[in-house]
Amino acid sequence: MQPPFSFIVLTYNEEIHLPRLLQSIAGLQAPLFVLDSGSMDDTLTIAQSYNATIARHPFVNHPQQWHHALTCFNITTPWVVCLDADHTVTPELYQLLADFNPDGYAGINGIYFNRKNYFKGKWIKHGGYYPFYLLKMFRYGIGYSDLNENMDHRFVVNGATTIWKQGWLLEENLKENQIAFWIDKHNRYSDQLAMEEVERMQQLRIQTIKPRLTGNPDERTAQLKQWWWKLPRYVRPAVYFSYRLIFKLGILDGRTGIIFHFLQGFWFRLMVDIKIDELLKKQHEGRSKRP
Structure with a gap:
C-alpha cells in the first residue's frame, strides 16, 4: 500500500x-x-x-x-x-x-x-x-x-x-569536511543574507511568519530575528558567538564544535555585517552621482 x-x-x-x-x-x-x-x-x-x-x-x-x-x-x-x-x-x-x-x-x-x-x-x-x-x-x-x-x-x-x-x-x-568548501559556500550565503537585510531595512521585504516567542519553532525564530536586526552591526556577531559558546554550552562540543560555532556564529555573521555596509555605501554613492 x-x-x-x-x-x-x-x-x-x-x-x-x-x-x-x-x-x-x-x-x-x-x-x-x-x-x-x-x-x-x-x-x-x-x-x-x-x-x-x-x-x-x-x-x-x-x-x-x-x-x-x-x-x-x-x-x-x-x-x-x-x-x-x-x-x-x-x-x-x-x-x-x-x-x-x-x-x-x-x-x-x-x-x-x-x-x-x-x-x-x-x-x-x-x-x-x-x-x-x-x-x-x-x-x-x-x-x-x-x-x-x-x-x-x-x-x-x-x-x-x-x-x-x-x-x-x-x-x-x-x-564541508574540506574547510575551503565551507568558506566558499558561506561566502556566497553572506552575499544573499546581506542583500536580504538591506532590503528589510528599506522595507522591501517583510516577515511572512508572525514573530511569537511562545509559538511554534519558526515563530520563535522570527521573534529572535527581529531582536537580531535591532542589534548594532559588528557587535552582534561577538554577542551571538559568546551566547552560543557560554550560555548554550557550545564549549562542550569540543575543539571541532568550537570551530563550527566560531565559523557559523561569528565569522559568517561578521561577513554579513561587512557586506551590509558595503551595499549601503554603494547605494549611497549611486544616489550621490545622480543629477
Whole structure:
C-alpha cells in the first residue's frame, strides 16, 4: 500500500550524499521527486535507480528552488516530505513515517522533525543546535516556501503543527569536511543574507511568519530575528558567538564544535555585517552621482 506522502529532494552534484538518503527511505516505497539544478556527476543516474521523477531548474536560492519543486511536479499524495540531499532519515524517524496515519492528524497541517547537525563528522549537540526543529512534512497545497527569505530557508503552513521530537533527521554535508568548501559556500550565503537585510531595512521585504516567542519553532525564530536586526552591526556577531559558546554550552562540543560555532556564529555573521555596509555605501554613492 502506497503511503499518504511523497518525498521531494533538491540536488546538485550529490553523488556523495544521495545514495545515503535514498537508501534510508527506500523501504517506505513512497513516490520520489527530485529537482536538480544542473548536476554534472552521477546524481541523476542514482536518482533514476530509485525510480525518481526528475525535473531540472536553474538554482537562484533555496526558497525559490523549493517553490519551484512544490509547483512543478504532479504530486498526488495528500502530504509531502521535503528533504535536502545531505539528509538521512534515522530508523526512529523511518518508523514514525512508516506508521503515519493521516486520520490521527486531523487538524494538523505540518510536522516538525528534530534535526541532528554534523560538522567534520561530529554531532553539534550544544550551542543551540540541538534540539532543532525543522518543518519538513506538511499537507500538499497548504505548505509553501517562504520567498521573503533569501538564504535562511523555511516552509510555512497555516494552521496547527506538531513536533516529532524522537524522530531524528541527520544533516551532514560531507563536502564541508574540506574547510575551503565551507568558506566558499558561506561566502556566497553572506552575499544573499546581506542583500536580504538591506532590503528589510528599506522595507522591501517583510516577515511572512508572525514573530511569537511562545509559538511554534519558526515563530520563535522570527521573534529572535527581529531582536537580531535591532542589534548594532559588528557587535552582534561577538554577542551571538559568546551566547552560543557560554550560555548554550557550545564549549562542550569540543575543539571541532568550537570551530563550527566560531565559523557559523561569528565569522559568517561578521561577513554579513561587512557586506551590509558595503551595499549601503554603494547605494549611497549611486544616489550621490545622480543629477
